[in-house]
Amino acid sequence: MIEVDLIIKNARELLTLSSCFREDSGLGMIQNGAVAIQKGRIFWAGRTEEVSGKFPSIRDGREIDATAKVVMPGLIDAHTHLIFAGSRENEFEQRIQGLSYQEIAQRGGGILSTVEATRRSSFDELLVLGRRRLDRMLSKGVTTAESKSGYGLSLQDEMKILRVMKALQESHSIELVPTFLGAHTVPKEFREDRARYISLLTEEMIPEVAQERLAEFCDVFCEEKAFTLEESKKILETGRRYGLKPKIHADQLSPGGGAELAAEVRAYSADHLDFASPEGVRKMAEKGVTAVLLPGASFFLSMQKYPPARDMIEQGVAVSLATDLNPGSSMTESLPMMMTMGCTMYKLLPREVIQATTIHAARSMGREKEIGSLEVGKQADLLILDIPNYRYLPYHFGVDHVEYVIKKGKIVYHRQ
Numbered sequence: 001m002i003e004v005d006l007i008i009k010n011a012r013e014l015l016t017l018s019s020c021f022r023e024d025s026g027l028g029m030i031q032n033g034a035v036a037i038q039k040g041r042i043f044w045a046g047r048t049e050e051v052s053g054k055f056p057s058i059r060d061g062r063e064i065d066a067t068a069k070v071v072m073p074g075l076i077d078a079h080t081h082l083i084f085a086g087s088r089e090n091e092f093e094q095r096i097q098g099l100s101y102q103e104i105a106q107r108g109g110g111i112l113s114t115v116e117a118t119r120r121s122s123f124d125e126l127l128v129l130g131r132r133r134l135d136r137m138l139s140k141g142v143t144t145a146e147s148k149s150g151y152g153l154s155l156q157d158e159m160k161i162l163r164v165m166k167a168l169q170e171s172h173s174i175e176l177v178p179t180f181l182g183a184h185t186v187p188k189e190f191r192e193d194r195a196r197y198i199s200l201l202t203e204e205m206i207p208e209v210a211q212e213r214l215a216e217f218c219d220v221f222c223e224e225k226a227f228t229l230e231e232s233k234k235i236l237e238t239g240r241r242y243g244l245k246p247k248i249h250a251d252q253l254s255p256g257g258g259a260e261l262a263a264e265v266r267a268y269s270a271d272h273l274d275f276a277s278p279e280g281v282r283k284m285a286e287k288g289v290t291a292v293l294l295p296g297a298s299f300f301l302s303m304q305k306y307p308p309a310r311d312m313i314e315q316g317v318a319v320s321l322a323t324d325l326n327p328g329s330s331m332t333e334s335l336p337m338m339m340t341m342g343c344t345m346y347k348l349l350p351r352e353v354i355q356a357t358t359i360h361a362a363r364s365m366g367r368e369k370e371i372g373s374l375e376v377g378k379q380a381d382l383l384i385l386d387i388p389n390y391r392y393l394p395y396h397f398g399v400d401h402v403e404y405v406i407k408k409g410k411i412v413y414h415r416q
């Protein structure tokens, strides 16, 4: 007799996101669906009618009734700056009064002010802040999150941040994918000699981060006021030599050839892309670079220009959505809010924003074989949502629909 650890049944819509299911929604939907979990992995997914024949001996407490609800893979936040201290509500107010993000940075605000606050904070203080943010993310349905360093900008402070992430990875139920973003901006003490900071990054920081296995990806803020195309390329190629996979903050505030560079270095993802050129998008499609779009930043910075999301999809680029959680340009832990914004601002369809926060987000971090869909053998990361159909998730916005979060087969969040 087959013994499973947990069965969820009677789901009005079970969204498997499996590529084998070809039906109208594009979400691998099974109506009146059920999932069986064994040893933290998906053991079976199908129609509830089949459950009693297949699994006759399920004991009480090992079943969850999802009648009238939607069951889907756990959400994946593919771009966050999780670890930082301080806050910048003063800049928020300045922007409302007409200053731009760049003007604020030039006046000594922006990333550098968060760097100061983060350098002053201890490991333990950052750990508490990070844990609170992860708790909020979990309640919104997030089961995996990419997490960037980048508010330390010295060997010691970047290592401190990455170690905080490691400690959170070991103690929180959200799975973290760590990224080294030492190339977030040139710190104050190197502003007169940026070449020395690039050397510090490539000769000391990247080797040390790789040696201690504290990051899986290396990211660069490729932008007029941050790092040039040449500098970005050098940093990403050095990262690659040390086993760190490339990602890029590309074409966020101005057109700069970032999308093209992402294709050239075969980045796993190019992120932001508000100003990406048609040629850059074409090259991303050709090389299979995932686009990670960040509507929270477009919204929070009142951007006039949005990334060409529909063109990307038409050209065959996998489009993901993420929060960009950070104190300057997107102060939010809510991935469901990004889904609504993806629809209203970028004109993605509800089914596309669900793909964007599950399977495409998994692809942006090379995790598509493990997470992002409910297929046999994959990690059992899933959500039970108190909504009547999947369109409700972006449609009924700004409220919480998550009833259960299950991570690797265990219930890690339950709203009573």
Ligand code: NIG
Pocket: 110, 111, 114, 221, 249, 252, 297, 324, 326, 327, 328, 329, 330
């Ligand atoms: O992704 N673009 C660079 N980094 C962040 C903003 C960081 C900050 O303002 O603190 C972003 O938008």
Ligand code: FE
Pocket: 079, 081, 249, 324, 326
């Ligand atoms: Fe970012």
